[in-house]
Amino acid sequence: MKGLSRIQAIFSKELTQLKRDKMTFGMVIMIPLIQLMLFGFAINTNVRHIPAGIVDYSQTGLSRILIQTIGATQVVKFSQQYMNVDQAEAAIARAEIRAVLVIPKDVSQRLARHPTVGLGSPPSSDEETSRAIAQWVVDGSDTMIAAAIKSLRYMPLAELLNKPVNRSTPTFEVTLLYNPEQRTAVNIVPGLVGIILTMTMIMFTSAAIVRERERGNLEMLITTPVRPIELMLGKIIPYMFIGALQVAIILGLGYVVFNVPFNGGLWQLAGATLMFIAASLVLGLVISTLAKNQLQATQMTIFVLLPSILLSGFVFPYEGMPELAQRIAEILPATHFMRLVRGVILRDVEIIDMRYDMIWLALFTAIGLAIASFRFKKNLD
Amino acid sequence: MNDYVIKASNLSRNFGDIKAIQGLDLNVEKGRIYGFLGPNGCGKTTAIRLLTGLLKPSAGEIQVLGFTLPRDAQKLRLHIGYMTQKFSLYDDLTVQENLGFIAKIYGLSGRAKRQRIDELISTYGLEQTTQQLAGTMSGGQRQRLALAAATLHKPELLFLDEPTSAVDPENRRDFWEKLFDLSDQGASILVSTHYMDEAERCHKLAILETGIKRADGSPETLMEEMGAHVVEVASSDLRQLKQSLLVIPEVITAAQLGARLRVLLKNTVADPLAFLRQQKNIAPEDTLSLVRPSLEDVFVTCTGKSRQLSKAS
Ligand SMILES: Nc1ncnc2c1ncn2[C@@H]1O[C@H](COP(=O)(O)OP(=O)(O)O)[C@@H](O)[C@H]1O
Ligand SMILES: [Mg+2]
Numbered sequence: 001m002k003g004l005s006r007i008q009a010i011f012s013k014e015l016t017q018l019k020r021d022k023m024t025f026g027m028v029i030m031i032p033l034i035q036l037m038l039f040g041f042a043i044n045t046n047v048r049h050i051p052a053g054i055v056d057y058s059q060t061g062l063s064r065i066l067i068q069t070i071g072a073t074q075v076v077k078f079s080q081q082y083m084n085v086d087q088a089e090a091a092i093a094r095a096e097i098r099a100v101l102v103i104p105k106d107v108s109q110r111l112a113r114h115p116t117v118g119l120g121s122p123p124s125s126d127e128e129t130s131r132a133i134a135q136w137v138v139d140g141s142d143t144m145i146a147a148a149i150k151s152l153r154y155m156p157l158a159e160l161l162n163k164p165v166n167r168s169t170p171t172f173e174v175t176l177l178y179n180p181e182q183r184t185a186v187n188i189v190p191g192l193v194g195i196i197l198t199m200t201m202i203m204f205t206s207a208a209i210v211r212e213r214e215r216g217n218l219e220m221l222i223t224t225p226v227r228p229i230e231l232m233l234g235k236i237i238p239y240m241f242i243g244a245l246q247v248a249i250i251l252g253l254g255y256v257v258f259n260v261p262f263n264g265g266l267w268q269l270a271g272a273t274l275m276f277i278a279a280s281l282v283l284g285l286v287i288s289t290l291a292k293n294q295l296q297a298t299q300m301t302i303f304v305l306l307p308s309i310l311l312s313g314f315v316f317p318y319e320g321m322p323e324l325a326q327r328i329a330e331i332l333p334a335t336h337f338m339r340l341v342r343g344v345i346l347r348d349v350e351i352i353d354m355r356y357d358m359i360w361l362a363l364f365t366a367i368g369l370a371i372a373s374f375r376f377k378k379n380l381d
Numbered sequence: 382m383n384d385y386v387i388k389a390s391n392l393s394r395n396f397g398d399i400k401a402i403q404g405l406d407l408n409v410e411k412g413r414i415y416g417f418l419g420p421n422g423c424g425k426t427t428a429i430r431l432l433t434g435l436l437k438p439s440a441g442e443i444q445v446l447g448f449t450l451p452r453d454a455q456k457l458r459l460h461i462g463y464m465t466q467k468f469s470l471y472d473d474l475t476v477q478e479n480l481g482f483i484a485k486i487y488g489l490s491g492r493a494k495r496q497r498i499d500e501l502i503s504t505y506g507l508e509q510t511t512q513q514l515a516g517t518m519s520g521g522q523r524q525r526l527a528l529a530a531a532t533l534h535k536p537e538l539l540f541l542d543e544p545t546s547a548v549d550p551e552n553r554r555d556f557w558e559k560l561f562d563l564s565d566q567g568a569s570i571l572v573s574t575h576y577m578d579e580a581e582r583c584h585k586l587a588i589l590e591t592g593i594k595r596a597d598g599s600p601e602t603l604m605e606e607m608g609a610h611v612v613e614v615a616s617s618d619l620r621q622l623k624q625s626l627l628v629i630p631e632v633i634t635a636a637q638l639g640a641r642l643r644v645l646l647k648n649t650v651a652d653p654l655a656f657l658r659q660q661k662n663i664a665p666e667d668t669l670s671l672v673r674p675s676l677e678d679v680f681v682t683c684t685g686k687s688r689q690l691s692k693a694s
Pocket of ligand 2: 425426466542543
């Protein structure tokens with residue numbers, strides 16, 4: 001088979017060049033390493049220790065106990081005292097603090113009348129008795145922070161008064177599967193496999209062909225009997241190995257450093273990952289046939305990378321997105337891989353049960369390869 | 382019919398408003414070294430790309446080795462070799478790796494591949510550099526490597542685009558020896574150049590200017606049939622003489638060559654020596670001699686722009 005030997009020629013040439021290109025080779029290792037550390041440690045959807053201030057108009061023992069109790073939840077960290085609300089709001093504007101707790105003069109009376117404390121007086125429906133005991137003023141621009149403070153709204157107050165804690169029976173019981181400790185890393189690390197593969201695979205292949213054009217190698221290549229499809233396959237196969245290496249780095253470190261469990265089958269993971277790597281590589285090839293130079297190739301890579309990070313379900317749940325965003329997300333290979341990899345790693349799903357995503361990745365690869373081979377003309381026009 | 386390896390008629394190629402090639406007719410005989418001579422930007426590279434099927438013509442017909450272009454470009458590829466103007470092998474591969482890659486692309490493997498590569502390495506004097514990265518080699522070495530790669534599959538027809546532009550004179554001579562060897566072995570060669578001495582070595586050549594073929598033929602014929610006389614004048618004040626001669630309509634150009642002035646006269650002048658004698662700045666003791674035209678004279682005579690350039694300078 002002449003075709004096969006030509007693919008092999010391009011493949012081994014590509015490997016030799018990669019071996020010499022210390023920068024790219026370093027990126028192959030460093031990108032997953034550094035990104036994993038950054039994302040793994042930095043992304044945390046359990047917001048804690050929000051810097052907060054206090055405006056205490058009552059200055060009583062009770063107000064101090066209230067402050068201590070709230071501090072003990074670790075949601076906020078009180079760092080500043082302010083004389084009045086205006087000063088506190090100015091501090092929020094300067095971003096010294098993100099929220100301020102305003103304790104009114106009559107906090108003791110309000111507490112006494114508060115229904116959850118229930119000091120014997122029958123629950124009343126009049127204005128006086130249904131008032132909150134204090135007020136939070138929050139920098140609402142960040143919805144995560146706002147939500148964290150809002151979660152304090154119905155904080156139990158009984159322990160404030162040294163009353164036996166009267167634990168009420170919850171309406172619902174909640175059982176958390178797969179990530180009972182609610183550690184963000186468990187969700188982030190498998191997803192990161194998808195993001196890093198999107199980034200490196202698309203970048204490497206899109207640059208690989210554009211570089212040949214820029215350096216003039218393509219003019220020589222296209223006067224040889226190499227066919228476009230052979231060139232394309234020869235170019236992407238080495239990167240499949242690189243992709244596999246990166247996955248091993250991310251999941252291995254994820255297991256060691258972030259204690260991310262690996263519940264699924266290795267072959268299931270390999271199947272899903274190879275499918276996704278192929279789809280990303282082919283996308284890179286399509287970009288390389290569109291881009292005129294390496295800068296354009298990089299720009300187009302970012303154009304794909306950003307929605308892959310934001311819409312794929314990597315950070316924000318897919319279900320929470322508006323329909324249009326969901327439609328866009330469905331086009332991106334990263335979205336499908338995100339489902340597959342979390343399914344396999346966290347929930348031990350077989351990929352055959354997620355065949356919709358697998359088929360979609362396969363289709364994407366086939367169509368992309370056809371487009372790239374078609375667009376890659378063997379002339380300089 | 383089949384004596385011609387390249388036949389092109391009325392070939393044109395535009396890039397937007399730029400007419401890179403206009404109405405080019407070309408017949409290249411088998412087994413010959415055919416030259417494209419012309420200044421930068423005259424369309425040499427474009428012509429070669431059209432003849433190798435890398436570019437599609439805007440108009441005109443091309444037949445190369447009996448294949449009709451651009452339709453049969455893919456079939457033609459096995460039979461031609463192309464050495465690009467800019468080095469187009471891989472800078473980050475060694476000589477051995479570059480040749481190995483090309484060999485595999487052309488379907489050679491195992492012993493046949495090794496033999497052919499060893500053969501090329503010794504033919505082109507690359508023994509010392511087999512493990513050297515192509516990007517770190519000298520201009521001459523890179524050029525020999527490129528020629529080795531272009532001839533690896535023993536093509537019948539070889540296109541060489543300014544192969545000696547980055548090479549010192551000694552290497553240029555050696556390189557032409559290699560071309561004659563290839564020609565003796567039966568290959569047809571089309572080579573572009575902007576060096577007169579190289580053009581003179583070709584069996585036949587075409588002089589190109591701004592995409593138009595101004596003349597073609599063997600260097601000897603071109604020189605003999607040039608429509609001009611060449612007179613060398615030895616005189617005391619060459620600069621002033623040159624200025625006064627250039628205003629005469631019959632004078633095509635005058636260029637100083639050491640202690641002499643080389644004057645090209647239109648061949649409408651019957652007796653060039655007598656004609657010049659009558660001119661005012663020629664002193665009786667000055668010597669005038671009719672000399673054999675050089676290829677440069679041919680080039681200057683038949684390219685409009687260069688004549689103006691020469692007159693101006
Ligand atoms: N790809 C291209 N796009 C636009 N103009 C081009 C292109 N290639 C060549 N040209 C123009 O065509 C003319 C001939 O160029 P070229 O064939 O490279 O000349 P040469 O090889 O003799 O130096 C020049 O004016 C050049 O600018
Ligand atoms: Mg050129």
